[in-house]
Amino acid sequence: MDERLKDSIPPHxxxxxxxTLGAMLLDWTSIQDVVTFLLPEHFYSLQNQIIYSTLIKxxxxGITGDILTLTNELSKNNELEKAGGGAYIASLTNEVPSAANIDYYAHVVxxxxxxxxxxxxxxxxxxSAFDESRESRxxxxxxxxxxFALTDMGQTIQIHDMHEVVQRTSEIIHQHYHNHDTYSGIPCGFTRLDSMTSGFQKSELSIIGARPSMGKTAMALSMxxxxAINQKIPCGFFSLEMSFEQIGQRLLSQVSRIPGHKIRSGMMKLDDLQKxxxxAGRVFxxxxxIVDTPNMQLLDLRAMARRMVQSKGVKIIFIDYIGLISTQNSAAPVYExxxxxxKSLKSLARELDIPVVALCQVARDAEGAEPTLAQLRGSGSIEQDADVVMFIHRERKKTEEGEKDPVQDAKLIVAKQRNGPIGDVNLLFLSSYTKFENKAAEE
Incomplete structure (x- = not known):
C-alpha cells in the first residue's frame, strides 16, 4: 500500500x-464483559457502530441477542441496510471460533x-493554535x-464482592496495627494534628483559614x-502573594532560627552567618x-500542578492563597x-490523587474571636468542597516596649473533617522566625 494512502487512513x-460482535452473538453473556468500557463510537465502521448500539439496547x-433478534430489531428501526444487511449480520459469527477472547478483541477496538x-x-x-482570537493559556x-480525558477512555467499572472488600479491608487494618506509629497520609509535623488526621490524605482538599497577619503563610511554611526538608517528600508551593526570594528568606530563618529582621537588615554576627x-545546606x-506568580489564573495553576506531579514527582501541593487566584469569568460575582x-481545587486533588492544601482568609468579624466555618471568605462552597477545614487563632499580643511577643500561644482549630475528629491543636508561634511549633505537652 502507498505510504501516503496509509497515513491518510485513520487507525482501525x-x-x-x-x-467482538461475533463473540457476543455466539455467547450473549460475554457482552457484560465489555459493555462497561466499550462504546458504539469506538467502532470505526459505521455499520458496526449501528450493530453494537442495537446489541446494547x-x-x-433484557432481551437475548442473537442473529434473529438483532436482525428483527434493526429492521424495526429501518437500520438493517445501514448495518450491512442480513447477509453481513449472518456472517459475523463465522469470523470467530468462540467468545473466550472477547476481552482481547474489544481492547484492540x-x-x-x-x-x-x-x-x-x-x-x-x-x-486552535492558528486562531489568534483565543488566548494561548x-x-x-x-x-x-x-x-487527560483520554486516560479515562475505556476505564472498566469493577464490582467488588464482600470477599474482596473484607479481605482488602482486613489487610489495611492489620497494616495499620503493625505500623501504628506511622500515618496513612503525609504528616505535617504537628503531633496532635497528625494524630487527628493521620496526615494529609490523597485526593483531599484541606483549607487553612485565618484573619490577615495571623500566620497563614507561616503555617504553610512550617508544615x-x-x-519537604525533614522528610524529603516532594512538595509544591504556589505563592501568589510573596516572591520566591521572600519565601527563601522565611525558610532560612525558620531552619536556622535566626530572626528574619536580622537576615533582612544584614545585622548578623559571624556565628549567625554560619547558621x-x-x-542553606539543608534546604538546598x-x-x-515554588511558583510565585501573582494573581495566577486558575487554569494556569491547574496546568502547572499537573506538570509538578509529572516532572517533579510532587506528592502534596500548598496554595497561598485562594483569594488571589483569578478566574476567566472575572465579571462574575465574587462568590461564584x-x-x-x-470546586476546581477539589477536582484537582482527585485528578492528581494528592493532597491539596489551600490558605484562605476569613471574614472581618472573626477578629479577636475564634473563627467559624460561617466566616470563610467568599463562598459557602469552600466549606462544602473541603474535606478538612482548619483555622489559626492567636492573640495579637505585644510587650511593654511595643515589640511583638517572641513566643505566643496559638491554636489550630480543626472545625471540619469528613473522616475524622474535630478539635483544637495547641501550638507555639515564634514571631521572630514566623514559625509554628509543637508545644512541649503535645510532643
Whole structure:
C-alpha cells in the first residue's frame, strides 16, 4: 500500500470489530464483559457502530441477542441496510471460533479508537493554535483536558464482592496495627494534628483559614519544612502573594532560627552567618518547588500542578492563597468565582490523587474571636468542597516596649473533617522566625 494512502487512513482493525460482535452473538453473556468500557463510537465502521448500539439496547431491555433478534430489531428501526444487511449480520459469527477472547478483541477496538481520538485532538489543537482570537493559556488548558480525558477512555467499572472488600479491608487494618506509629497520609509535623488526621490524605482538599497577619503563610511554611526538608517528600508551593526570594528568606530563618529582621537588615554576627550557611545546606537539596506568580489564573495553576506531579514527582501541593487566584469569568460575582475555584481545587486533588492544601482568609468579624466555618471568605462552597477545614487563632499580643511577643500561644482549630475528629491543636508561634511549633505537652 502507498505510504501516503496509509497515513491518510485513520487507525482501525475491522477484524477485531467483527470478532467482538461475533463473540457476543455466539455467547450473549460475554457482552457484560465489555459493555462497561466499550462504546458504539469506538467502532470505526459505521455499520458496526449501528450493530453494537442495537446489541446494547437489547442488553438493556433484557432481551437475548442473537442473529434473529438483532436482525428483527434493526429492521424495526429501518437500520438493517445501514448495518450491512442480513447477509453481513449472518456472517459475523463465522469470523470467530468462540467468545473466550472477547476481552482481547474489544481492547484492540478500543486501542484503535484511542489512536483516532489522539489524531483528532492533535488536529483540533493545531487549528486552535492558528486562531489568534483565543488566548494561548486557554488553548493549553483545553488541550490538557482533552489529553487527560483520554486516560479515562475505556476505564472498566469493577464490582467488588464482600470477599474482596473484607479481605482488602482486613489487610489495611492489620497494616495499620503493625505500623501504628506511622500515618496513612503525609504528616505535617504537628503531633496532635497528625494524630487527628493521620496526615494529609490523597485526593483531599484541606483549607487553612485565618484573619490577615495571623500566620497563614507561616503555617504553610512550617508544615512544608517538615514535609519537604525533614522528610524529603516532594512538595509544591504556589505563592501568589510573596516572591520566591521572600519565601527563601522565611525558610532560612525558620531552619536556622535566626530572626528574619536580622537576615533582612544584614545585622548578623559571624556565628549567625554560619547558621544561615548550615541551614542553606539543608534546604538546598530539599524537594520543594515554588511558583510565585501573582494573581495566577486558575487554569494556569491547574496546568502547572499537573506538570509538578509529572516532572517533579510532587506528592502534596500548598496554595497561598485562594483569594488571589483569578478566574476567566472575572465579571462574575465574587462568590461564584470562589465557588469555581474551590470546586476546581477539589477536582484537582482527585485528578492528581494528592493532597491539596489551600490558605484562605476569613471574614472581618472573626477578629479577636475564634473563627467559624460561617466566616470563610467568599463562598459557602469552600466549606462544602473541603474535606478538612482548619483555622489559626492567636492573640495579637505585644510587650511593654511595643515589640511583638517572641513566643505566643496559638491554636489550630480543626472545625471540619469528613473522616475524622474535630478539635483544637495547641501550638507555639515564634514571631521572630514566623514559625509554628509543637508545644512541649503535645510532643
Amino acid at each position: 482493525n475491522l477484524e477485531a470489530e467483527v470478532a 437489547l442488553f438493556g431491555s 478500543l486501542d484503535r479508537a484511542t489512536r483516532r481520538s489522539l489524531i483528532k485532538i492533535s488536529s483540533e489543537i493545531k487549528a 486557554s488553548i493549553l488548558e483545553e488541550a490538557e483536558k482533552k489529553i 512544608m519544612e517538615n514535609i 544561615i550557611n548550615d541551614a 537539596d530539599s524537594p520543594l518547588y 468565582q470562589v465557588s469555581e475555584i474551590s
